[in-house]
Amino acid sequence: MTAADTRDATWVDARLEHADDSSAVKVALIDEIPGSTVCPEIKAALLEAANALAAAGYIIERAHPPEIEQCVNVWQSIVMTEARFGMISAADSTGDPDVKRFIRSMADCAPTVDLGGYVQAIARRDELRRKWNEFLGRYPIALLPVSCRLPLPWGADLGTTEETRTLIAAQSPLIASAALGLPGISVPMGFSGGLPVGVQLVADGFRELRLLTAASVVERHQGGMSARDYGSV
Secondary structure (H helix, E strand, O other), rough: OOOOOOOOOOOOOOOOOOOOOOOOOOEEEEOOOOOOOOOOOHHHHHHHHHHHHHHHOOOEOOOOOOOOOHHHHHHHHHHHHHHHOOHHHHHHHHHHHHHHHHHHHHHOOOOOOOOOHHHHHHHHHHHHHHHHHHHHHOEEEEEOOOOOOOOOOHHHHHHOOOHHHHHHHHHHHHHHHHOOOEEEEEEEEEOOOOOEEEEEEEOOOOHHHHHHHHHHHHHOOOOOOOHHOOOOO
């Protein structure tokens, strides 16, 4: 899948392996997310993951991520604008009231932008990616929540527009990495009150092996727990 192909317009001749993939590097511990409150259980999981990495020689420093709220705004401006040109009508065609309600609520939460605003959002994404490139130059790995909240009850995504807005803010760490095209990996950290808890590791572009190495360190600390252990939840 990594081989060159003229039919792939976005192919990049990127290395899969780097000499420092297994090196214990500096890690940014991000346990405060602007616009949302990280629940105590997630904070505890972040600290436990940080301790596991520190025990393996990684250097842990608390840090503030670059403009996560702006990353979410850019994601909404781009994705939901594109959704208005097909995705929303496709959701409507399913006839599923829950799907239609959620997609409509997501659209209502997003800025309404014209062509100029869409172009500006694309440019803003590049600007934010540069800021994250600089951040990941200082901290080759970022340790942050997947979500600021524990897994939500069934139907929690079918609330009011304001409730959806709060939900999006809670998911902002996950949305930010997706918006900027940064590789991330979710690491299981056990259970809290019967609910699965995890953390997210993010690195610079094409540094997936660095993430897999760090994730395996945390996984071993957890006694080998993996996503498969969540199957019965």
